[in-house]
Amino acid sequence: MIEQVVFYLFASMLLLSASMVVVMKNPIHAALFLVLSFFSSAAIWLLLQAEFLAIALVLVYVGAVMVLFLFVVMMLDINLVTIREGFARYLPVGIIVALLMVTAMGLVVGSNYFMSENYMAVKEVSADHSNTRELGLTLYTEYLYQFEIAGAILLVAIIAAISLSMSKAKLTKSKNPGDQVFVKKKDRLRVIKMQAEKKE
Amino acid sequence: MIEFLYQFISQNVLSPVATYLFPLQYQPQALYVLQTIVKILSIMVPVLLTVAYFTYAERKVIGFIQARIGPNRVGFFGFSLWGLGQPIADAVKLIVKEIVIPTGSNKTLFIIAPILSLAPSIAAWAVIPFDDTKVLADINAGLLYVLALTSLAVYGVIIAGWASNSKYAFLGAMRSAAQIVAYEIAMGFALVGVLIAAGSLNLGEIVTAQSGSFIHWFWLPLLPLFIVYFISGVAETNRAPFDVAEGESEIVAGFHVEYGGMAFSVFFMAEYANMILIAVLSAIMFCGGWLSPFQGIPGLEDLFSWVPPIFWLLAKTSFFMFLFLWFRATFPRYRYDQIMRLGWKVFIPITIVWLVVISALVVTNTPPWFVA
DSSP states (O other): OHHHHHHHHHHHHHHHHHHHHHHOSSHHHHHHHHHHHHHHHHHHHHHTTOHHHHHHHIIIIIIIIHHHHHHHHHHSOOOHHHHHHTHHHHHHHHHHHHHHHHHHHHHHHHSGGGOGGGSOOOOOOOTTOOHHHHHHHHHHHTTHHHHHHHHHHHHHHHHHHHHHHHSSOOOSOOOOHHHHHTOOHHHHOOOOOOOOOOOO | OHHHHHHHHIIIIIHHHHHHHSOGGGHHHHHHHHHHHHHHHHHHHHHHHHHHHHHHHHHHHHHHHTTOOOOOSOOBTTBOGGGTTHHHHHHHHHHHSOOOOOTTSOHHHHHHHHHHHHHHHHHGGGGOOSSSSOOSOOOTTHHHHHHHHHTTHHHHHHHHHHHTTOHHHHHHHHHHHHHHHHHHHHHHHHHHHHHHHHTOSOHHHHHHTTOSSGGGSTTTTTHHHHHHHHHHHHHHTTOTTSGGGTOHHHHTTGGGTTOOHHHHHHHHHHHHHHHHHHHHHHHHHHSOTTOOTTTTOTTHHHHTTTSOHHHHHHHHHHHHHHHHHHHHHHOOOOOHHHHHHIIIIIIHHHHHHHHHHHHHHHHTTOTTTOOO
């Protein structure tokens, strides 16, 4: 009974916050509602006894990705008037795209794959059953190649991102702290002995 | 003693309450919820009291380091008592002060921000084992839970900076966001090392994996990770020498420059609660948690066997808490680009190299730590 209450609480929170992400005019509010929706879906995953995935969702998406997201969004100077300008002009296209997406989603969700009888109840496992260990074992034995390929692709992406940002002309005045540490007084300071000058 | 008190409260207060207030079918659940609330309070109240007196300790310790006396006036009932009443007086002052909400600020987010920064640092205490039996939530993924919660503290800072509608606050928030993301990666890798060494994500099992003697604790096989973890912890809590988010000489008070009264004091409490949390986590993951330092030494082990295990955990935690104060009194503030360099170019490579080393040690069953 309590489980159902918790499920409906978080499910409604998820739906509400997800729709707020779209509706909100202020992008910061939208991003914060996205954080809330990540949280609610993590709670629902916890109900499915997938504690590793749930915590990883919070750790990766809420703890790191959304922080950077907010970082960027806060820096942007977003003018709401210019965003609303083309509303009437793009409305027909928007409606067509929205209709297409709703039909596609309806076809998938309404098909046989998503009937509730196709789903087993969550398997009851003992309290000391480690979700993390099971996931690790499957990932590093059965799906080893896929995992390694994904890792290699991510590495390429990291290198590409760094080289893209480095390729621009050197605009920053970065310093080498190693050189700074070894600077001696005589490298920077010159004491000059001179006669006192008379003011003309 | 603690168990006895808990049993007493549970039998004489909670069971009658549950019996009178709830219908028969819900009584076990109601009793369970009430018991959990009592357990939560028994952790939270001491933590918040420690937060209050940690601020006093900071002023006293830094005072003595700088050859001053520190607060010594406010006491109780006319006795000055070395200024022990100072935290209470500060709390009363902050409670009765007005909370000024700046014009053009976002009111809801402005009020939510301090709460968001305090809540995770208290919620993380749920999985802290005080003893081999005393733990509120003995969950499998305790280490991950702690890591996830400590990574959430940055939201309070970012939202405060943005909602204040102030340039100084915003600059502080931006600095803090970049800094915390950088150090969180090093911190996560350091914890992966602990996970490999202990073979478990459960904090209680991590402590039991360190049993044996003083040199069996993970500080020795994981020495570089231990140092990286603690320094990253100092950086994550925005403490000196990594306190550029506050940077009072450059950006006044950084992210909480617009806050006053209780709203400010919640930020203040969050900072100290975070420090205590990092200290207790360092004690648990690298210094054997509740294990006695005299374990495995003939003679001394029996001599100190009467000491309750929780005492050792608190002693180790206090040591790490003292380190935070010592750092603040000793080191000048880091320059921003040096902070970034230390996080990305020094700590992350160190942790990755040591992960390979520790994996090799575990796979080859190197004594005395990893015996098959």
